[in-house]
Amino acid sequence: MVNGSTTTPPAIAIDGLRFNYGAKQVLHDIGLEILPREITAFIGPSGCGKSTLLRCFNRINDRIPGAKVTGGAIRIAGIDIARPDLDIQMLRRRVGMVFQKWNPFPKSIYNNVAYGLRIHGEKDSKTLDERVEYCLRRVALWDDVKDRLKASAFGLSGGQQQRLCIARTIATKPDIILMDEPCSALDPLSTLKVEELLLELKREYTIVIVTHNLAQASRCSDKTAFFYLGKLIEHGQTHKMFSNPSVRQTEEYVSGAFG
Amino acid sequence: MENPEQLIRKGVNHGRLKAGFVKGFLGGLTWGVVLVALLIFGKICWDGAPTLLKPEFPYLDIGFLTKETETLHVFDDSAGTRHSMPASEYHAWIGNNGTEAVFNEQTYAYSGGGIAGPIIGTALLTGLSIVIALFFGVAAAIYLSEYAKQGRFINLVRLAILNLAGVPSIVFGLFGFAVFVLAAPVLTGDPADRTLFSIPLGFTYLSFQGWNSSLIAGSATLACMILPVIITASEESLRAVPQGFREASLALGATRWHTIRKCVLPFALPGILTSSVLSLARAAGETAPIMFTAAVAAKELPWANPAVMLQNQVQALPYHIYTLAARIPTSEYTQRAQYGSVFVFLMMIFLFSAVSMILRHRVRSKLKW
Numbered sequence: 001m002v003n004g005s006t007t008t009p010p011a012i013a014i015d016g017l018r019f020n021y022g023a024k025q026v027l028h029d030i031g032l033e034i035l036p037r038e039i040t041a042f043i044g045p046s047g048c049g050k051s052t053l054l055r056c057f058n059r060i061n062d063r064i065p066g067a068k069v070t071g072g073a074i075r076i077a078g079i080d081i082a083r084p085d086l087d088i089q090m091l092r093r094r095v096g097m098v099f100q101k102w103n104p105f106p107k108s109i110y111n112n113v114a115y116g117l118r119i120h121g122e123k124d125s126k127t128l129d130e131r132v133e134y135c136l137r138r139v140a141l142w143d144d145v146k147d148r149l150k151a152s153a154f155g156l157s158g159g160q161q162q163r164l165c166i167a168r169t170i171a172t173k174p175d176i177i178l179m180d181e182p183c184s185a186l187d188p189l190s191t192l193k194v195e196e197l198l199l200e201l202k203r204e205y206t207i208v209i210v211t212h213n214l215a216q217a218s219r220c221s222d223k224t225a226f227f228y229l230g231k232l233i234e235h236g237q238t239h240k241m242f243s244n245p246s247v248r249q250t251e252e253y254v255s256g257a258f259g
Numbered sequence: 260m261e262n263p264e265q266l267i268r269k270g271v272n273h274g275r276l277k278a279g280f281v282k283g284f285l286g287g288l289t290w291g292v293v294l295v296a297l298l299i300f301g302k303i304c305w306d307g308a309p310t311l312l313k314p315e316f317p318y319l320d321i322g323f324l325t326k327e328t329e330t331l332h333v334f335d336d337s338a339g340t341r342h343s344m345p346a347s348e349y350h351a352w353i354g355n356n357g358t359e360a361v362f363n364e365q366t367y368a369y370s371g372g373g374i375a376g377p378i379i380g381t382a383l384l385t386g387l388s389i390v391i392a393l394f395f396g397v398a399a400a401i402y403l404s405e406y407a408k409q410g411r412f413i414n415l416v417r418l419a420i421l422n423l424a425g426v427p428s429i430v431f432g433l434f435g436f437a438v439f440v441l442a443a444p445v446l447t448g449d450p451a452d453r454t455l456f457s458i459p460l461g462f463t464y465l466s467f468q469g470w471n472s473s474l475i476a477g478s479a480t481l482a483c484m485i486l487p488v489i490i491t492a493s494e495e496s497l498r499a500v501p502q503g504f505r506e507a508s509l510a511l512g513a514t515r516w517h518t519i520r521k522c523v524l525p526f527a528l529p530g531i532l533t534s535s536v537l538s539l540a541r542a543a544g545e546t547a548p549i550m551f552t553a554a555v556a557a558k559e560l561p562w563a564n565p566a567v568m569l570q571n572q573v574q575a576l577p578y579h580i581y582t583l584a585a586r587i588p589t590s591e592y593t594q595r596a597q598y599g600s601v602f603v604f605l606m607m608i609f610l611f612s613a614v615s616m617i618l619r620h621r622v623r624s625k626l627k628w
């Protein structure tokens with residue numbers, strides 16, 4: 001939309017998306033393109049639909065009773081994800097997700113990272129070992145945990161657990177990583193580490209991050225999309241959105257006048 | 260602050276008196292209940308323990324646990340000494356001394372020997388019923404909590420299952436008699452006359468003639484009785500597993516069934532175990548459901564003929580106790596078997612519970628969130 005000069009096809013293209021929880025419409029005609037290897041931040045007040053939209057991208061909303069796409073389409077790498085012949089397990093493998101509240105399984109650190117690989121049929125212990133080490137190194141956790149891979153993941157601090165969840169997500173080699181307020185329950189130091197990690201990961205992955213932390217959005221995202229009451233109000237380069245937004249509501253929100 | 264002297268109480272502390280009275284009343288009731296329970300256990304232990312425990316090594320009357328039930332013969336010999344011995348010893352004694360040497364003979368059914376038969380029968384009935392109930396119960400719980408579309412109808416189903424838990428056990432006994440003993444389907448080449456109907460399958464018949472009074476019919480009846488508790492408790496523990504685990508697993512590309520198997524069921528295990536313990540104790544203790552469906556007063560050990568073990572009747576501890584207490588005249592000679600059986604029964608239940616509690620604790624200490 002904004003970066004018109006590029007010829008790269010969008011990683012995620014949303015076209016006129018409408019979404020309902022039962023009779024209540026929560027997303028109104030959303031149109032948005034997310035480019036590969038960029039960090040796109042979704043901002044907006046609580047209840048504006050940004051998390052709902054994020055959860056449409058890997059169709060995890062399917063399990064919520066009454067949740068339904070009522071119009072429009074989402075295309076990931078050109079494929080409409082509402083197609084009846086879509087392999088939903090493969091979709092979720094290619095579109096990973098990190099949740100707001102870190103949720104490692106009550107298993108060992110090693111088994112948490114290996115879980116996704118095992119789902120997809122990886123049995124060779126050498127390959128598993130290598131992949132686990134690689135993922136833990138990527139999230140800068142390896143040096144902290146290499147001596148206690150068999151220990152429970154619950155012994156880690158909150159920030160470490162969230163980074164473990166990110167390692168678990170990248171273990172299945174996704175192309176896109178969705179992050180639903182990954183730092184909202186973390187202290188500032190852990191938040192900083194996760195943000196550094198995002199900038200590091202962006203070289204390989206397309207990242208969409210929902211955040212309430214405007215400073216975080218301005219610090220680490222390339223593009224920002226502002227949502228309000230289920231509508232996409234404005235979408236553009238992050239520095240422009242924060243310094244010179246074209247819509248008054250965006251200006252009021254990013255300057256802290258409401259939200 | 261105005262009138263700070265209001266903070267100082269004048270005269271008798273009524274509030275404290277009242278609180279003391281309430282505390283004393285509630286405490287008295289509680290300790291009263293505890294006292295009654297202790298009296299009951301005390302009576303059983305006092306009368307039952309001497310049967311099982313011995314003052315000298317190995318401190319346990321092994322014979323009482325391992326011997327089969329026999330008739331007790333009580334008589335005077337020619338010298339006027341009173342003897343009491345189980346049938347097998349009695350016949351040996353007669354062999355040595357002749358029937359002329361026996362005076363004032365009295366016999367007490369089921370009061371001699373040991374209680375191996377009832378112990379084994381109860382273990383088999385309980386074990387088998389738990390296996391059946393866990394299979395059906397956990398399957399139903401998974402369906403209700405993970406697959407079924409939540410709504411009024413499913414809530415109604417839940418309510419019905421919950422109410423089933425309150426149905427008196429004798430009703431389950433009659434149900435089991437009507438269904439499992441008289442009407443359940445069997446494969447047989449020669450359908451019985453009483454069969455409801457039989458379907459010819461060519462090489463054999465599927466005959467709805469029931470399983471007779473048997474180990475399998477009794478276990479199935481007990482399983483029906485404990486099923487509601489297992490379903491309800493299992494569903495509760497499945498729903499207690501945080502949604503985050505399910506979402507994380509699904510988001511990694513796992514299928515629903517894989518998620519349930521690897522990320523929900525293992526973490527619900529402590530709760531399912533707890534419900535099994537409760538059900539185990541209840542299934543072991545009930546007399547009414549097995550009266551018409553499985554239990555019999557006297558029977559050889561089940562593995563006398565392992566091939567038809569499931570089709571045979573068994574002895575069972577609660578039924579044995581009932582027989583001893585209600586169907587033979589009690590006297591000083593029957594007390595040993597009566598209270599001994601009750602004592603062994605109680606110890607068995609304690610043992611079950613203790614083992615399961617340790618097991619549960621070990622599983623739970625591994626899984627915390």
